[in-house]
Amino acid sequence: MILHDKNIVLIGFMGVGKTTIGQLVAKKLDWEFIDADQEIERRYHMSIPAIFEQKGEDYFRKAERELIVDICSKERQKVLSLGGGAYLQEEVRNACLSHGIVVFLDLSWENWKDRLPSIVHDRPLLKNKALEEIKQLFELRKQAYSQHHYRVATDGLDPETVAIRTIELIRERNTN
């Protein structure tokens, strides 16, 4: 695979660090960074919780699908961080897998659950849910995330180390 002809797409559950790590990867490669959720907020002039509340989840899913498919098919040399649910849509998966190098940021449930208090306030899908329900969602989503090119296990690693590992892994198997 030739790297400069591609985008790098980061996938994984809410709050695993896709945005932070994506920014670091982009900076190191000197590529542009795009966060799908931030881009939707910018284009629609609304926060993600407000979109969920006022327009509904289906509206949000359509917006994210259109945005991601568009970026994947038109852009190159972008690092794109997806919202955790985007990759459940088949059209999104197909666009990412065919035009991008898809990296799954894999954090264990044990490590993830400690992050819940710090991320719950702006994640509509986590609000008012019991921990057991969230765990089910976490497990269910692994099926979609298993369709990736590379997996980086992030337990115990800081974002800088994850970003370096991601780039090393991609460079090992792709030419510049």
Ligand code: S3P
């Ligand atoms: C969602 C994840 C969020 C955001 C929205 C829905 C999901 O993004 O897109 O709240 O369905 O998993 P992060 O993965 O960046 O938290």
